Amino acid sequence: MEINPRSRHEGLPFKLPQRPQVTRVRQVDPLALRAAKPARLQPMEGFDEGYADIVDYIVRITEEIWVDRAIGRIYETYDHACTIYSPYGVVRSVQEVVASTVTTLNGFPDGELHHLNVAWDGDETQGFYTSHLGFSRSTNLGASNWGPATGRRIGVHFVADCVTRGNFVHTEWLVRDNGAAVRQLGLDPHVVARRIADSQPTSQRVHSSPTALLGQAPRPSLQPVDDGVESWVRVMFDQLWNQRRLDRLGHYFSTDSICHAGGGRVAEGLRNQQALMLLILGAMPDAVMQIDKVSWSDETDGVIVAVRWRLEGSSQAGALFGECPVNKPVLLNGMSHLRLNGAQVVEHWMIFDEIGALAGVYRA
Missing domain, CATH: 3.10.450.50 (Nuclear Transport Factor 2; Chain: A,)
Known part of the structure; x- marks a missing residue:
């Protein structure tokens, strides 16, 4: 119905x-x-x-x-x-x-x-x-x-x-x-x-990512600019990824939410999704998250918010990328689709290409 x-x-x-x-x-x-x-x-x-x-x-x-x-x-x-x-x-x-x-x-x-x-x-x-x-x-x-x-x-x-x-x-x-x-x-x-x-590509994009610091001090957390969906997305991604407040995941995601992530990984529940985020951040501990585009759909089973994002930092071994060259620039391009039920996300597709990012580490 x-x-x-x-x-x-x-x-x-x-x-x-x-x-x-x-x-x-x-x-x-x-x-x-x-x-x-x-x-x-x-x-x-x-x-x-x-x-x-x-x-x-x-x-x-x-x-x-x-x-x-x-x-x-x-x-x-x-x-x-x-x-x-x-x-x-x-x-x-x-x-x-x-x-x-x-x-x-x-x-x-x-x-x-x-x-x-x-x-x-x-x-x-x-x-x-x-x-x-x-x-x-x-x-x-x-x-x-x-x-x-x-x-x-x-x-x-x-x-x-x-x-x-x-x-x-x-x-x-x-x-x-x-x-x-x-x-x-x-x-x-x-x-x-x-x-x-x-095999060097004929054309590459060049990024100048902001650092996690503003001068010598940490950047202040983003504040909502209005009550729209894009402001909500930007504040949430800033809280979780840039401020590293993984303890606030439960404010945005339901306790039984599920994440389908890059590498064929699936994380069920908040603790496992926190572990997945740490796996990604562990590969670039100084990474900064940037949002490029927000859109949405009114679907059969709820509203879904789509986010195109970039996570940029310096490579470290032992996490998402395994044993790789360290202190090399990393650009992880990703797309998230977040399905909401009421105030919280119940399903998250977080798609990224770790092979393309890892190739960038070896190329740097």
């Missing part, structure tokens, strides 16, 4: 603005997701007919490209000069996107796709922002970027954040849980990371 939108928002720790109710993907028949929609649910000037809204658009073009193998649809849905950011460098043309897709599908030709959430904001004028959380299963039957075929079956979370306007994606940030992929393939993460480090 459909939940009344007002009751769904009761008890949330932030206020959400009014906006159109668009396609939901959670607990929805996959065949219904793929069906052409008879009418628009939101204004989408410049988009092809048959798409109800931006979530419908993202889900269906992903299905066409990755499930139907209509790889050429990329030419019709990505700008010719699109920019794709990943831990491995920057792609700057649609042809590179097509080539990468061919390589991936050659290595994993029997893939299946599960859509877990699509958060969004924006409109037809300024462009739509989407954060697409998914899970794929496939068998490594051909050569891939990781090496020769292993014959092993893997399951991997991914998040693709896209800016789309007039039927074309022009900017994308992609994070795939390659830590889980490499281990399921039976490969050594350090061997893979060193091989990636030896």
Whole structure:
């Protein structure tokens, strides 16, 4: 039975603005997701007919490209000069996107796709922002970027954040849980990371991260600027990651909450989630967390808040990265999707690519 939108928002720790109710993907028949929609649910000037809204658009073009193998649809849905950011460098043309897709599908030709959430904001004028959380299963039957075929079956979370306007994606940030992929393939993460480090990408982003100090004193904790969702996210991430107040996890997360994290890790309950955070922070004890983007969705089983973030610091051995070079710059790009029930988070997908970060350590 459909939940009344007002009751769904009761008890949330932030206020959400009014906006159109668009396609939901959670607990929805996959065949219904793929069906052409008879009418628009939101204004989408410049988009092809048959798409109800931006979530419908993202889900269906992903299905066409990755499930139907209509790889050429990329030419019709990505700008010719699109920019794709990943831990491995920057792609700057649609042809590179097509080539990468061919390589991936050659290595994993029997893939299946599960859509877990699509958060969004924006409109037809300024462009739509989407954060697409998914899970794929496939068998490594051909050569891939990781090496020769292993014959092993893997399951991997991914998040693709896209800016789309007039039927074309022009900017994308992609994070795939390659830590889980490499281990399921039976490969050594350090061997893979060193091989990636030896092949310098043609284009890399440069960051100048703030330190944890303001002069010689610790930076003051962030304070809410309003009662909106972005302010709530920024204060929470600052408290937990920058202020290192892991004791406050229970203020934001329920006692029986669960976290699906990079590397295929799963942490149930507050104590195990604290241990997971310490594993990550132990690999870069001076790390600073920065939030790049916040969006949200009003889904079947609650409101989900999506966060694109960066954790930057100096490498230390013995934690997330194992035995690695120390005191090297580390950039861990991540995407979080947080599902709330009332005032607290009950489920957290924290997706990051530790292989890409580790390759950066070896490259530095």
